[in-house]
Amino acid sequence: MPNEASVLPLVISLPHCSAQVPPQAAARLALSPLEVEQSVDLGSREVFGPLPALKVLPAPQTRLVVDLNRAPDDLGPKGVVAAIDYAGRAVFPPGQGPDQALKRRWVESFWRPWHREMAEALAAPGVRVLLDGHSLDGIGPAEAPDPGAKRADVVLSNRGGEGGEAAPERGEPTCPPEVFRLLGEALRDQGLSVAYNTPYAGGHIIARYGPRLRARGAVAVQMELNKDLYADLEYSRVYPEKAAELSRVLNRALSRFLSHRW
Numbered sequence: 001m002p003n004e005a006s007v008l009p010l011v012i013s014l015p016h017c018s019a020q021v022p023p024q025a026a027a028r029l030a031l032s033p034l035e036v037e038q039s040v041d042l043g044s045r046e047v048f049g050p051l052p053a054l055k056v057l058p059a060p061q062t063r064l065v066v067d068l069n070r071a072p073d074d075l076g077p078k079g080v081v082a083a084i085d086y087a088g089r090a091v092f093p094p095g096q097g098p099d100q101a102l103k104r105r106w107v108e109s110f111w112r113p114w115h116r117e118m119a120e121a122l123a124a125p126g127v128r129v130l131l132d133g134h135s136l137d138g139i140g141p142a143e144a145p146d147p148g149a150k151r152a153d154v155v156l157s158n159r160g161g162e163g164g165e166a167a168p169e170r171g172e173p174t175c176p177p178e179v180f181r182l183l184g185e186a187l188r189d190q191g192l193s194v195a196y197n198t199p200y201a202g203g204h205i206i207a208r209y210g211p212r213l214r215a216r217g218a219v220a221v222q223m224e225l226n227k228d229l230y231a232d233l234e235y236s237r238v239y240p241e242k243a244a245e246l247s248r249v250l251n252r253a254l255s256r257f258l259s260h261r262w
Contacts, residue, residue, distance in 0.1 A: 008254055009128040010053040011121045013205055015068035016041040016134060017049075018059040022110065025065045030093045031085065039064050039085055041135040043230050046243040048133035051251055055121040057114065064091050066110040069132070069203040075103050080111060088143065115208075122209060122218075128258060130213060130220040132205045137235065138228035145199040152195035153229060154187050156180065157202035157222035159210065164196050174202065174210025175219035179262045183221060186257040190249045200224060217262070 019037045021029060029036065039062055049056055059068055063082075070080040077083040081103040085091055092098070098106065122130060136155065140146035158164055160173035164180035167173075173180065184194040202222040210220035227235050230242035 006052045007054060008052055008251075008258060009126050010051070010254065010258075011118070011124075011127055011130050012048050012051060012053045012056045013068075013118060013130065013132045014041075014044050014048055014056065014058040015132070015205060016059060016063045017045040018062055020061050022061050022065060024109075025061075025106070028092055028096060028098065029064065030090050030096075031064065035085070035087075035089065036062055036064060038087065041133075042227055042235055043225065043238045043243055044133050044135045046238050046240070047135075047225060047230065047247045047250065048131070050244070050247045051254070053131075054124060054127060057118055057121065059114065061110055066106050068111060068114055069205050071204050071208075072107045072111050072115075075100055081106055086143065118205075118209070122213065127213075128218050130206065130209055130218070131254075132203070132220070132222040134222065134224045135227050136200075136224045138226050140199060149199070151199070151226055153192040153226045155195045155198065155200060155224040155226075156184055156187075157197050157200055157206065157224070158220075159202045159207055160197055162196055162198055167197075167201065170201060170207075172211065172214070174206045174214065175221050176214075176262070179219055179260075180221065182260055182262075183253075183257045186253040187250075189256070190253045192249070192253075219262075 019040050021036060045058060064085060067080050072080055074080050081098055083091055083097055138151055140149040158173040158175040158180045159170045161167045164177035187194050206220040206222050213220050229246055231238050
Protein backbone atom coordinates (compact mmCIF):
# COMPACT_ATOMS: atom_id res chain seq x y z
CA MET A 1 0.00 0.00 0.00
CA PRO A 2 1.40 3.45 -0.91
CA ASN A 3 2.09 6.10 1.71
CA GLU A 4 -1.26 7.38 3.01
CA ALA A 5 -0.34 10.96 2.17
CA SER A 6 0.03 10.13 -1.54
CA VAL A 7 -2.59 7.45 -2.05
CA LEU A 8 -5.27 8.08 -4.65
CA PRO A 9 -8.82 6.94 -3.84
CA LEU A 10 -8.83 4.52 -6.76
CA VAL A 11 -9.30 0.83 -7.31
CA ILE A 12 -7.53 -0.23 -10.50
CA SER A 13 -8.45 -3.40 -12.37
CA LEU A 14 -6.09 -4.96 -14.93
CA PRO A 15 -8.10 -7.84 -16.40
CA HIS A 16 -5.89 -8.47 -19.44
CA CYS A 17 -2.37 -8.02 -18.03
CA SER A 18 -1.39 -11.69 -17.60
CA ALA A 19 -0.02 -14.45 -19.84
CA GLN A 20 -0.15 -17.11 -17.12
CA VAL A 21 -1.91 -20.34 -18.10
CA PRO A 22 -3.30 -22.37 -15.16
CA PRO A 23 -2.02 -25.98 -15.14
CA GLN A 24 -5.51 -27.42 -15.60
CA ALA A 25 -5.88 -25.49 -18.86
CA ALA A 26 -2.36 -25.69 -20.29
CA ALA A 27 -2.76 -29.04 -22.02
CA ARG A 28 -5.90 -27.87 -23.81
CA LEU A 29 -4.56 -24.76 -25.53
CA ALA A 30 -3.73 -24.81 -29.24
CA LEU A 31 -1.71 -21.58 -28.98
CA SER A 32 2.03 -21.30 -28.41
CA PRO A 33 3.43 -19.38 -25.42
CA LEU A 34 4.25 -16.48 -27.77
CA GLU A 35 0.67 -16.43 -29.09
CA VAL A 36 -0.66 -16.46 -25.53
CA GLU A 37 1.69 -13.56 -24.72
CA GLN A 38 0.19 -11.63 -27.64
CA SER A 39 -3.20 -11.68 -25.89
CA VAL A 40 -1.83 -9.48 -23.08
CA ASP A 41 -2.69 -5.78 -22.93
CA LEU A 42 0.94 -4.84 -23.40
CA GLY A 43 2.16 -2.29 -20.87
CA SER A 44 -0.99 -2.19 -18.78
CA ARG A 45 0.76 -3.69 -15.74
CA GLU A 46 3.87 -1.52 -16.16
CA VAL A 47 1.96 1.77 -16.47
CA PHE A 48 -1.06 1.32 -14.22
CA GLY A 49 0.58 -0.97 -11.65
CA PRO A 50 2.84 1.67 -10.01
CA LEU A 51 0.01 4.18 -9.51
CA PRO A 52 -0.57 4.86 -5.79
CA ALA A 53 -4.09 3.40 -5.69
CA LEU A 54 -5.93 1.96 -2.73
CA LYS A 55 -5.91 -1.38 -4.55
CA VAL A 56 -4.58 -2.70 -7.85
CA LEU A 57 -6.16 -5.96 -9.03
CA PRO A 58 -4.13 -7.66 -11.79
CA ALA A 59 -5.50 -10.73 -13.51
CA PRO A 60 -3.79 -13.90 -12.25
CA GLN A 61 -4.31 -15.76 -15.53
CA THR A 62 -4.56 -15.13 -19.26
CA ARG A 63 -7.84 -13.86 -20.68
CA LEU A 64 -7.75 -16.87 -23.04
CA VAL A 65 -8.72 -19.18 -20.18
CA VAL A 66 -11.20 -16.88 -18.44
CA ASP A 67 -11.80 -13.27 -19.46
CA LEU A 68 -12.53 -11.25 -16.32
CA ASN A 69 -14.04 -8.49 -18.46
CA ARG A 70 -16.89 -10.75 -19.68
CA ALA A 71 -20.10 -11.72 -17.94
CA PRO A 72 -19.83 -15.06 -16.11
CA ASP A 73 -22.90 -16.46 -17.87
CA ASP A 74 -21.65 -15.51 -21.35
CA LEU A 75 -20.60 -19.00 -22.40
CA GLY A 76 -20.67 -18.45 -26.15
CA PRO A 77 -17.63 -18.69 -28.47
CA LYS A 78 -16.64 -15.05 -27.81
CA GLY A 79 -17.68 -15.07 -24.16
CA VAL A 80 -15.95 -15.56 -20.84
CA VAL A 81 -14.06 -18.60 -22.23
CA ALA A 82 -13.32 -17.59 -25.81
CA ALA A 83 -12.91 -20.05 -28.67
CA ILE A 84 -11.06 -17.51 -30.86
CA ASP A 85 -8.35 -15.05 -29.83
CA TYR A 86 -8.11 -11.42 -30.97
CA ALA A 87 -6.01 -12.40 -33.98
CA GLY A 88 -8.70 -14.83 -35.16
CA ARG A 89 -6.80 -17.96 -34.09
CA ALA A 90 -8.49 -20.96 -32.48
CA VAL A 91 -7.65 -21.08 -28.76
CA PHE A 92 -8.32 -24.83 -28.53
CA PRO A 93 -7.69 -27.66 -31.01
CA PRO A 94 -10.73 -28.73 -33.06
CA GLY A 95 -13.15 -30.72 -30.94
CA GLN A 96 -11.08 -30.26 -27.77
CA GLY A 97 -12.45 -27.00 -26.40
CA PRO A 98 -14.06 -26.98 -22.94
CA ASP A 99 -17.73 -27.94 -22.84
CA GLN A 100 -20.29 -25.82 -21.00
CA ALA A 101 -19.77 -27.70 -17.72
CA LEU A 102 -16.00 -27.14 -17.80
CA LYS A 103 -16.47 -23.49 -18.71
CA ARG A 104 -18.64 -23.09 -15.61
CA ARG A 105 -15.99 -24.77 -13.47
CA TRP A 106 -13.35 -22.39 -14.82
CA VAL A 107 -15.64 -19.46 -14.07
CA GLU A 108 -15.99 -20.71 -10.48
CA SER A 109 -12.23 -21.28 -10.15
CA PHE A 110 -10.88 -18.14 -11.81
CA TRP A 111 -13.58 -15.54 -12.47
CA ARG A 112 -15.46 -15.51 -9.17
CA PRO A 113 -12.49 -15.22 -6.75
CA TRP A 114 -11.13 -12.19 -8.60
CA HIS A 115 -14.54 -10.51 -8.72
CA ARG A 116 -15.12 -11.22 -5.02
CA GLU A 117 -11.85 -9.41 -4.32
CA MET A 118 -12.97 -6.58 -6.59
CA ALA A 119 -16.31 -6.20 -4.79
CA GLU A 120 -14.52 -6.14 -1.42
CA ALA A 121 -12.04 -3.52 -2.63
CA LEU A 122 -14.81 -1.27 -3.96
CA ALA A 123 -16.74 -1.54 -0.69
CA ALA A 124 -13.83 -0.03 1.27
CA PRO A 125 -14.31 3.49 2.66
CA GLY A 126 -13.05 6.36 0.54
CA VAL A 127 -13.13 4.73 -2.92
CA ARG A 128 -14.15 7.34 -5.49
CA VAL A 129 -13.14 5.73 -8.78
CA LEU A 130 -12.87 2.30 -10.34
CA LEU A 131 -10.31 2.61 -13.14
CA ASP A 132 -10.34 -0.37 -15.50
CA GLY A 133 -6.95 -0.35 -17.23
CA HIS A 134 -6.24 -1.60 -20.77
CA SER A 135 -4.04 -0.89 -23.79
CA LEU A 136 -4.70 -0.80 -27.53
CA ASP A 137 -2.86 -0.67 -30.84
CA GLY A 138 -2.06 2.75 -32.26
CA ILE A 139 -3.89 1.93 -35.51
CA GLY A 140 -7.19 0.05 -35.47
CA PRO A 141 -6.60 -3.55 -36.64
CA ALA A 142 -8.79 -5.21 -39.25
CA GLU A 143 -11.11 -6.89 -36.73
CA ALA A 144 -11.62 -3.72 -34.64
CA PRO A 145 -14.55 -1.27 -34.91
CA ASP A 146 -12.16 1.31 -36.42
CA PRO A 147 -9.90 -0.59 -38.89
CA GLY A 148 -7.05 1.54 -40.18
CA ALA A 149 -7.89 4.53 -37.99
CA LYS A 150 -5.21 6.35 -36.00
CA ARG A 151 -6.17 6.30 -32.33
CA ALA A 152 -5.84 8.83 -29.53
CA ASP A 153 -3.22 8.50 -26.80
CA VAL A 154 -5.95 7.64 -24.31
CA VAL A 155 -9.42 6.24 -24.92
CA LEU A 156 -11.82 6.82 -22.01
CA SER A 157 -15.05 4.86 -21.77
CA ASN A 158 -18.14 5.21 -19.59
CA ARG A 159 -20.60 3.14 -21.65
CA GLY A 160 -21.83 6.35 -23.23
CA GLY A 161 -21.61 8.31 -26.47
CA GLU A 162 -18.79 10.32 -28.04
CA GLY A 163 -19.10 13.09 -25.45
CA GLY A 164 -19.75 10.79 -22.51
CA GLU A 165 -23.49 11.39 -22.69
CA ALA A 166 -25.95 8.53 -22.20
CA ALA A 167 -26.24 6.06 -25.08
CA PRO A 168 -29.80 4.68 -24.99
CA GLU A 169 -28.72 1.19 -26.04
CA ARG A 170 -26.31 0.93 -23.09
CA GLY A 171 -28.27 2.53 -20.27
CA GLU A 172 -26.95 5.03 -17.74
CA PRO A 173 -23.25 5.95 -18.12
CA THR A 174 -20.91 4.57 -15.47
CA CYS A 175 -19.55 8.08 -14.93
CA PRO A 176 -21.60 11.29 -15.33
CA PRO A 177 -20.66 13.11 -18.57
CA GLU A 178 -19.44 16.25 -16.83
CA VAL A 179 -17.20 14.22 -14.46
CA PHE A 180 -16.02 12.05 -17.35
CA ARG A 181 -14.92 15.11 -19.32
CA LEU A 182 -13.05 16.49 -16.29
CA LEU A 183 -10.84 13.41 -16.48
CA GLY A 184 -10.34 13.97 -20.20
CA GLU A 185 -9.37 17.59 -19.60
CA ALA A 186 -6.88 16.58 -16.91
CA LEU A 187 -5.23 14.15 -19.34
CA ARG A 188 -5.14 16.74 -22.13
CA ASP A 189 -3.51 19.22 -19.79
CA GLN A 190 -0.68 16.69 -19.48
CA GLY A 191 -0.21 16.68 -23.26
CA LEU A 192 -2.18 13.53 -24.10
CA SER A 193 -4.81 13.30 -26.82
CA VAL A 194 -8.11 11.83 -25.61
CA ALA A 195 -11.10 10.12 -27.24
CA TYR A 196 -14.37 9.30 -25.51
CA ASN A 197 -16.03 5.91 -26.07
CA THR A 198 -14.36 5.55 -29.48
CA PRO A 199 -13.55 2.89 -30.59
CA TYR A 200 -14.61 1.16 -27.36
CA ALA A 201 -17.41 2.18 -25.02
CA GLY A 202 -16.38 -0.01 -22.08
CA GLY A 203 -16.75 -3.64 -21.07
CA HIS A 204 -18.29 -5.83 -18.43
CA ILE A 205 -16.26 -4.60 -15.45
CA ILE A 206 -17.42 -0.99 -15.55
CA ALA A 207 -20.92 -2.07 -16.61
CA ARG A 208 -21.09 -4.44 -13.63
CA TYR A 209 -19.80 -2.11 -10.93
CA GLY A 210 -20.66 1.31 -12.33
CA PRO A 211 -24.31 1.48 -11.17
CA ARG A 212 -23.55 0.59 -7.54
CA LEU A 213 -20.66 3.07 -7.48
CA ARG A 214 -22.78 5.87 -8.92
CA ALA A 215 -25.44 5.17 -6.29
CA ARG A 216 -22.95 6.30 -3.64
CA GLY A 217 -21.37 9.15 -5.61
CA ALA A 218 -18.38 7.25 -7.03
CA VAL A 219 -17.67 6.45 -10.70
CA ALA A 220 -16.29 3.73 -12.99
CA VAL A 221 -14.18 4.49 -16.07
CA GLN A 222 -12.37 2.29 -18.57
CA MET A 223 -9.02 3.68 -19.74
CA GLU A 224 -7.20 2.34 -22.81
CA LEU A 225 -3.61 3.50 -23.37
CA ASN A 226 -2.10 3.69 -26.83
CA LYS A 227 0.83 1.25 -26.97
CA ASP A 228 2.74 3.65 -29.23
CA LEU A 229 3.41 5.76 -26.14
CA TYR A 230 5.75 3.18 -24.61
CA ALA A 231 6.27 0.10 -26.84
CA ASP A 232 8.35 -0.81 -29.88
CA LEU A 233 6.84 -0.82 -33.36
CA GLU A 234 6.14 -4.57 -33.28
CA TYR A 235 4.48 -4.36 -29.84
CA SER A 236 6.88 -7.02 -28.63
CA ARG A 237 8.40 -5.09 -25.72
CA VAL A 238 7.77 -2.20 -23.38
CA TYR A 239 10.38 0.54 -22.95
CA PRO A 240 10.61 0.76 -19.15
CA GLU A 241 11.59 4.44 -19.03
CA LYS A 242 8.67 5.42 -21.27
CA ALA A 243 6.22 3.35 -19.25
CA ALA A 244 7.50 4.89 -16.01
CA GLU A 245 7.14 8.42 -17.41
CA LEU A 246 3.60 7.71 -18.62
CA SER A 247 2.75 6.37 -15.17
CA ARG A 248 3.95 9.64 -13.65
CA VAL A 249 1.91 11.62 -16.18
CA LEU A 250 -1.22 9.61 -15.31
CA ASN A 251 -0.56 10.15 -11.62
CA ARG A 252 -0.51 13.92 -12.14
CA ALA A 253 -3.65 13.84 -14.28
CA LEU A 254 -5.55 11.63 -11.86
CA SER A 255 -4.48 13.76 -8.89
CA ARG A 256 -5.84 16.85 -10.61
CA PHE A 257 -9.04 15.04 -11.59
CA LEU A 258 -9.58 13.84 -8.02
CA SER A 259 -9.06 17.34 -6.64
CA HIS A 260 -12.57 18.07 -7.98
CA ARG A 261 -15.63 17.22 -5.92
CA TRP A 262 -18.69 15.78 -7.55
